[in-house]
Amino acid sequence: MNHTVLQYLLAAVVVLPLLGSVAALLPAPPGLKGRDPGQAVLRHGVTVAGAVLVAAVALAAGFDHGRPATMQAQTDISWIPALNIRVHLGVDGVSLPLLVLTALLTFLCAVYSYRKMPAGGSPKGFVSLLLLLEGGTLASFAVLDLMLFFLAFEMTLIPMYFLINRWGGAERERAAWRFILYTLLGSVIMLLGLLLIGVKGGTFDMVALATDNGSGLSHTTQLIAALALIAGLAVKAPMWPLHSWLPDAHTAAPTVGSVLLAGVLLKMGTYGLVRIVLPMVPEGAHTFAPYLAAFAVVGIIYGSLACLALARSGAGGDLKRLIAYSSVGHMGFILLGIATLTPTGVNGALFANIAHGLITGLLFFLVGALKDRSGTTDLDQLSGVSGAALYGRAPRLGGLLAFGAVASLGLPGLAGFWGEMLAMFGAFEPADGLSRPAYLTYMALAGFGTLLTAAYMLIVVRRVCMGDHPEEPGAEHAAARPALADVHGYEYAAWSPLVVLTVLAGLWPAALLGLTDPAVQQLLAGGNR
Numbered sequence: 001m002n003h004t005v006l007q008y009l010l011a012a013v014v015v016l017p018l019l020g021s022v023a024a025l026l027p028a029p030p031g032l033k034g035r036d037p038g039q040a041v042l043r044h045g046v047t048v049a050g051a052v053l054v055a056a057v058a059l060a061a062g063f064d065h066g067r068p069a070t071m072q073a074q075t076d077i078s079w080i081p082a083l084n085i086r087v088h089l090g091v092d093g094v095s096l097p098l099l100v101l102t103a104l105l106t107f108l109c110a111v112y113s114y115r116k117m118p119a120g121g122s123p124k125g126f127v128s129l130l131l132l133l134e135g136g137t138l139a140s141f142a143v144l145d146l147m148l149f150f151l152a153f154e155m156t157l158i159p160m161y162f163l164i165n166r167w168g169g170a171e172r173e174r175a176a177w178r179f180i181l182y183t184l185l186g187s188v189i190m191l192l193g194l195l196l197i198g199v200k201g202g203t204f205d206m207v208a209l210a211t212d213n214g215s216g217l218s219h220t221t222q223l224i225a226a227l228a229l230i231a232g233l234a235v236k237a238p239m240w241p242l243h244s245w246l247p248d249a250h251t252a253a254p255t256v257g258s259v260l261l262a263g264v265l266l267k268m269g270t271y272g273l274v275r276i277v278l279p280m281v282p283e284g285a286h287t288f289a290p291y292l293a294a295f296a297v298v299g300i301i302y303g304s305l306a307c308l309a310l311a312r313s314g315a316g317g318d319l320k321r322l323i324a325y326s327s328v329g330h331m332g333f334i335l336l337g338i339a340t341l342t343p344t345g346v347n348g349a350l351f352a353n354i355a356h357g358l359i360t361g362l363l364f365f366l367v368g369a370l371k372d373r374s375g376t377t378d379l380d381q382l383s384g385v386s387g388a389a390l391y392g393r394a395p396r397l398g399g400l401l402a403f404g405a406v407a408s409l410g411l412p413g414l415a416g417f418w419g420e421m422l423a424m425f426g427a428f429e430p431a432d433g434l435s436r437p438a439y440l441t442y443m444a445l446a447g448f449g450t451l452l453t454a455a456y457m458l459i460v461v462r463r464v465c466m467g468d469h470p471e472e473p474g475a476e477h478a479a480a481r482p483a484l485a486d487v488h489g490y491e492y493a494a495w496s497p498l499v500v501l502t503v504l505a506g507l508w509p510a511a512l513l514g515l516t517d518p519a520v521q522q523l524l525a526g527g528n529r
Contacts, residue, residue, distance in 0.1 A: 006073035009059040010089055013052055013099060014142050017106075017135035020048030024128040038123040042114045045127035049103070049110040049134065056103035060096055068093030069518035071144070071207055085204055088144040093519035094274060094350060095141045097512060098267055101357050102141065105263040106134040108494045109256035112365065115490040116372065118254035120167035129159040130256070137264050141271060146194045146204040149272070150187070153236075156265060157183050160257065168252040175245075175252035182235055182245040190232025190272075193225045197280055200225075210279035210523060219283055226284025229277050230292060236269030239292075239335055240299035243328045250324035255368025258320065262327055263361040267353045270334050274346060278338070279523045286431070289339045290438055293427070296335035297445045303329030304452030311379065311459040319377040320367050322460065323360065326408060329449060330356050330420075336446055337423030341434065343520050345426020350516045352419025355505060359416055362498040363404040369397065369491060370464075373484050383463035390465045393484040398465040400487070400495065405457040407502050410450055415505035418513075420450065 024041055063072060071090040079087045117123060136155030143149050165176035198204040201216045214222055235242045250258050277285050306325040310317030337349030371377050390398025407414040427443035
């Protein structure tokens with residue numbers, strides 16, 4: 001595809017959501033207002049998100065798949081000459097899958113919200129914040145200037161704060177404040193690292209800094225910058241012990257907020273580690289990699305044990321909170337893959353990024369639908385005598401929940417398998433200079449984490465889909481279990497793409513790895529292949 005066309009497509013992917021966010025707040029034109037202004041603005045959200053998805057798919061189709069390590073569709077315009085800050089956009093094999101994933105999940109959330117708008121504020125504010133969140137996330141993956149990356153990174157915090165605070169559930173104010181305080185603190189620390197790299201390196205251009213591979217930065221500068229960046233980005237990832245804001249945010253957030261928080265916002269932290277830390281401060285990354293791997297493995301075990309505690313009978317565990325803690329474990333595998341500093345490990349991390357977005361996005365959709373039907377996400381209530389027992393009462397919903405659970409536990413043939421396996425393979429043979437015995441220990445602990453993941457996911461399936469008390473024949477039992485609506489048409493529309501992509505990514509991993517591997521090889525080599 002023509003280079004100019006790709007430039008316009010990437011610019012459209014970034015700018016359209018921002019323009020749509022502003023337009024959502026304006027009065028609707030008389031001909032488009034219809035009988036229900038609320039539905040009109042929700043239609044606007046679906047239209048804009050759909051247009052962004054079409055542009056992202058067209059960009060992916062026009063992308064030169066024979067040169068995924070080359071930055072394509074570049075736009076480079078001077079913005080603040082005095083500070084040498086430029087509007088520099090581009091996409092390669094690392095960022096392209098994340099752009100498409102973000103556009104897809106936002107569109108599915110808009111479709112879902114059109115029929116199931118969360119209770120709270122006005123539709124205008126909801127759609128505007130949803131599109132602003134999409135614009136900030138897409139910009140984070142598309143910009144190639146450190147200062148623009150920081151601004152786009154920050155742009156996502158405010159809309160997510162208000163989505164939780166206005167449209168969330170119980171204790172939403174506390175959860176929103178914890179989210180904003182943790183992430184703002186992480187952003188301030190990250191900014192110090194970005195400024196240090198930009199000032200000492202003489203440019204804020206991410207391509208130039210990656211190509212230099214830290215040659216213009218002293219060893220001490222690299223250590224300080226890497227520490228600041230890893231600490232700041234680890235809050236967003238989230239890495240144990242900086243994860244404590246996540247379960248509260250997920251539990252309180254509306255369904256679409258949880259889908260986007262897990263599906264794309266967490267990926268901004270791991271993307272920053274791969275795009276900025278590994279190529280720009282390689283000596284600092286090498287120094288702190290063993291510690292990052294250790295924290296990642298603790299997160300895997302901790303997240304899994306927390307899920308097991310929530311899943312057991314009588315614990316009063318919340319299903320939404322359980323899936324949030326499962327994200328801590330899954331993101332631990334991604335951080336472990338990055339910490340190996342090997343192409344195998346980093347490719348596994350990038351694959352697991354996409355797989356986690358698809359699978360956990362689906363799980364949060366399903367839990368939201370379950371709450372709408374039963375009025376609770378308490379596992380003891382869902383699995384009790386009058387609880388869900390989905391296989392009998394809503395078999396399609398139960399089947400989808402079981403599918404999401406087995407995909408999340410890493411069943412071979414589904415998307416969740418490849419990323420975690422490659423991350424452990426990377427730990428088996430880490431980069432030169434890293435302690436192999438230590439990484440072998442990390443690999444063994446991560447492998448044990450996969451067993452714990454299988455344990456709690458299968459417990460959830462047994463309790464929610466089958467119930468703690470198998471149904472016995474008799475009228476009193478039939479009366480105790482009122483009818484439960486199965487999957488609606490709009491839910492099929494929102495969930496089916498995630499199911500299909502989870503299967504396709506599991507059966508055909510080369511489609512994604514073929515994009516990421518050349519780009520990862522080049523990033524780890526500092527742009528000099």
